[in-house]
Amino acid sequence: MFSTLHTNSAPESVTRLLDMGMDPFNFADALLGILAQRLAKRLCDCKESYFPDQAEIRSFMAEYAQDLQHTALWKIDRGGEEQKLFESWMDLYGHDGRLQFYRHVGCDKCNKTGYKGRVGLHELMIADDELKKLIRERARVAELFVSAVGSGMRTLKMDGMEKVMMGLTDMKQVRSVCIK
Numbered sequence: 001m002f003s004t005l006h007t008n009s010a011p012e013s014v015t016r017l018l019d020m021g022m023d024p025f026n027f028a029d030a031l032l033g034i035l036a037q038r039l040a041k042r043l044c045d046c047k048e049s050y051f052p053d054q055a056e057i058r059s060f061m062a063e064y065a066q067d068l069q070h071t072a073l074w075k076i077d078r079g080g081e082e083q084k085l086f087e088s089w090m091d092l093y094g095h096d097g098r099l100q101f102y103r104h105v106g107c108d109k110c111n112k113t114g115y116k117g118r119v120g121l122h123e124l125m126i127a128d129d130e131l132k133k134l135i136r137e138r139a140r141v142a143e144l145f146v147s148a149v150g151s152g153m154r155t156l157k158m159d160g161m162e163k164v165m166m167g168l169t170d171m172k173q174v175r176s177v178c179i180k
Ligand SMILES: [Zn+2]
Pocket: 044, 045, 046, 047, 105, 106, 107, 108, 109, 110, 111, 112, 114, 115
C-alpha cells in the first residue's frame, strides 16, 4: 500500500500515524520507508554562475550541518567531518577544484523572474531494523531523526542544498520550502 499525508518531515510521519491509533508493532513490521517531498522553484537557464568565497562556503556548510548537529556522527570530530563533507561536495559538484553557485537573473522565457518550473526536494527514510525497533518502542521524533540521519538519510534541507550546488535552485527557494 502507498499513501500520502502532510507533515514537516519523514520521521514526524511515523509519530503522526501512531498518534492516529496505528499499532506500533504492525506498523513497524509493514513499513518499508517514508518519502517526504517539497517542490521548490527551479532556476531558469538564464541563471548566472559564480564562485562563492570562503565565507559564503563556510556559512553554507554551517547551514547544511544544522540538520546534523544533534547526531553523534557530527559531534565526534567536527573539523574532520567538515573537511570530509567539503571533499565529497568537490567530487560531486566541483568545477576545476571549486564550488559553483548560481544567481537567478530573468529573461523572456521566465517572465523576468529567473525561475521556470519546479524541482522536487526529497527526504527518504528507510525503515531498517534500528528504525523498526524505535517505532515499536514509540520513540520520539528526535530519536527517529537521529537514527535515520545516522543511517544516511538526507533531510529535505540537505537535499535542497545539494540541488543548489547542482544549479537546479537557490538557497532562497530551499529556505522558503523547508520552513517548519
Ligand atoms: Zn529566464
